[in-house]
Amino acid sequence: MTPFRVSIVGVVASILLILVVLELVRGRRLKERYALLWLATGGVLLVLSAWRGGLNTIAGWVGVSTYPPAVLFAVATLFILLVLLHYSTVISKLTDENIELAQRVALLEEQVSRLAADESGSTRARSARVDQIAQS
Amino acid sequence: MVPAWNEAGAIGRVVDGVLAFDSTIDVVVVDDASTDDTAGVARARGATVLRLPFNVGIGGAVQTGFKYALAEGYDLALRLDGDGQHDPAELPKLIDPIERGEADLVIGSRFVDQTGTYRPPFARRMGIRVFARLVSLLGGQRVTDTTSGFIALDRVGIELFAREYPHDYPEVEATLVALRSGLRLAQVQVEMRERETGTSSITFVRSLYYIVKVMLALLVASLRRYPRLEGARR
Numbered sequence: 326m327t328p329f330r331v332s333i334v335g336v337v338a339s340i341l342l343i344l345v346v347l348e349l350v351r352g353r354r355l356k357e358r359y360a361l362l363w364l365a366t367g368g369v370l371l372v373l374s375a376w377r378g379g380l381n382t383i384a385g386w387v388g389v390s391t392y393p394p395a396v397l398f399a400v401a402t403l404f405i406l407l408v409l410l411h412y413s414t415v416i417s418k419l420t421d422e423n424i425e426l427a428q429r430v431a432l433l434e435e436q437v438s439r440l441a442a443d444e445s446g447s448t449r450a451r452s453a454r455v456d457q458i459a460q461s
Numbered sequence: 462m463v464p465a466w467n468e469a470g471a472i473g474r475v476v477d478g479v480l481a482f483d484s485t486i487d488v489v490v491v492d493d494a495s496t497d498d499t500a501g502v503a504r505a506r507g508a509t510v511l512r513l514p515f516n517v518g519i520g521g522a523v524q525t526g527f528k529y530a531l532a533e534g535y536d537l538a539l540r541l542d543g544d545g546q547h548d549p550a551e552l553p554k555l556i557d558p559i560e561r562g563e564a565d566l567v568i569g570s571r572f573v574d575q576t577g578t579y580r581p582p583f584a585r586r587m588g589i590r591v592f593a594r595l596v597s598l599l600g601g602q603r604v605t606d607t608t609s610g611f612i613a614l615d616r617v618g619i620e621l622f623a624r625e626y627p628h629d630y631p632e633v634e635a636t637l638v639a640l641r642s643g644l645r646l647a648q649v650q651v652e653m654r655e656r657e658t659g660t661s662s663i664t665f666v667r668s669l670y671y672i673v674k675v676m677l678a679l680l681v682a683s684l685r686r687y688p689r690l691e692g693a694r695r
Contacts, residue, residue, distance in 0.1 A: 424521040424628060431491070431511040431525050432532065 327377050327393045335374025335397055343367035362411055366404040373397055462489045462526035463508070464519060464610075465543030469497040472543050476506040479541070482549040489529055490543065493522040499543075520631030524622060527614070531623040538614045546653045547611040554649040555613035564647035565618045566639050568604075569611030573650040588668075592633045592675065599683040600640030604648070607633040611651055618644055625687075627678060630671050634678040642687045 346363045349355035373380050374397065384393035463479075465472050476488050490503035494516040504510050511525050523540060530538040537559055541547035551569065558564040572589075592607045610632060614622065621642050627634040639646060 420628075424517045427513050427515060427517050428521065428525040428528055431513045432529055435509060435511050435529070 327380055331394045331397075332374050332377055332380075335394075336371060339367050339371035339374055343371070359415075362404070362408050366401070366408070369404065370397065370401060373400060462491065462523075462530065462538055462540050463503075463543045464491045464493060464522040464526065464540070465495065465499050465503070466493040466516065466519075466522070467495045467497050467499060468543040469495070469499045469502050471545040472499050473502045473506050475541070475543055475545050475549075476503055476508045478545075478549040479552075480507060482552055486539075487535075489526055491522045491526045491529075493517060493519070518629045520626055520628040520635075523610075523631065524626040527619055527623040527626065530614075530619045535619065536616045538619050540610060540612050540614075542610045548652060548654060551611075551651045552613075554651065555611070558647040558649070559613055559615045563645070565615050565644040567613040567647045567649060568606060568609050568636070569651035570606035570609055570648045571651065571653055572605040573648050584668075588672065592679075595676075595679055596633060596637050596640070599679060600637050602640055602646060604636055604640075604646070606648070607636045609651075609653075611653070630675055633675045634682055637679055637682050638687060641682065641685075643689045 343364060346355065346360050346367065350357060350360045373383075380393045380396055381390065384390045384396050387396065387399075389395045463472070463475055465475075468475075472490060476490065479486055479488050488503075488506075488508040490500070490508045490510050492500040492503065492510055492512045494513050500510045500512050511529055513522060513525060517525075526540065527538065537556065539552060539555060541549070541552075547569065555567045555569055558567050572593075589606065589608055593604050596607045597603045618639065621639065621644060622635065625638055625642075627638075636646075
């Protein structure tokens with residue numbers, strides 16, 4: 326059986342996690358799309374902590390019926406792995422986009438300096454022509 | 462096209478060398494956010510300089526050059542290293558197969574035949590050979606030098622590499638990507654000189670990362686599907 330105190334601590338901790346995540350989203354410090362996985366983590370842990378019968382049943386399935394809270398640890402660990410893996414994909418995408426941007430900047434800068442050189446060249450030519458006309 | 466990172470000491474000679482070989486070549490130096498005056502030196506010698514705002518690594522830098530070639534409509538792009546190890550006098554060997562329309566990608570290889578004098582240390586020679594075998598196996602064509610940065614590309618090749626080019630330690634994987642995309646590949650024997658200044662970007666400590674990363678990249682690249690290129694005739 327799951328000790329009562331474990332359930333209480335589990336419920337409190339899950340609710341805290343959910344509240345912190347919601348507050349971060351509210352304050353626009355966390356984007357909704359990155360909050361979803363965390364909310365799912367909090368939600369699943371909350372259900373497993375509060376629903377004592379369910380936790381015991383699942384513990385029986387996976388062979389840890391002598392200590393059902395182990396299921397809570399396992400599920401929490403699994404979700405943390407999911408979140409980290411998700412972040413790795415996000416970082417990879419950001420890296421690609423970052424390099425793409427750097428390359429665009431390099432190409433555009435070269436274009437701008439070329440255009441600027443053309444521009445100043447033609448301005449100089451124009452003012453030379455103006456001088457000629459003024460002199461004649 | 463010359464990628465360079467902190468090569469102020471060598472880049473001038475590289476640009477001069479290419480222009481001395483053929484002054485009608487547009488030399489583009491991709492400066493990968495050097496902290497020395499690489500960009501200034503290159504510009505002073507008459508090269509166009511593409512300056513990256515921060516260091517993106519050799520692959521990202523090289524690809525910048527391919528993107529430039531694509532945008533400016535070049536039909537032929539040559540890549541040589543900014544440290545002076547590639548001899549501009551050998552450029553015709555790389556250009557010829559492309560001008561004859563026989564290849565989309567020409568690799569300047571140190572090991573096409575036995576005439577080359579380049580004898581790398583044992584470990585590096587083994588590494589080069591293993592990668593060459595692997596790429597040959599996975600790509601379905603014998604490749605002798607997959608780590609060479611001395612290459613020529615036609616329009617089809619430029620399009621492919623502008624779109625798809627690995628970011629770090631790119632040459633091995635890029636060769637496989639080219640083969641799997643249907644590019645026609647030719648190899649010509651070239652000599653490579655010892656570095657004039659600076660240090661090679663491949664230090665002993667990084668070798669392990671290099672090997673593991675390239676192995677993974679090759680594995681993944683051979684599982685991936687690459688669309689056959691429109692212009693590729695192979």
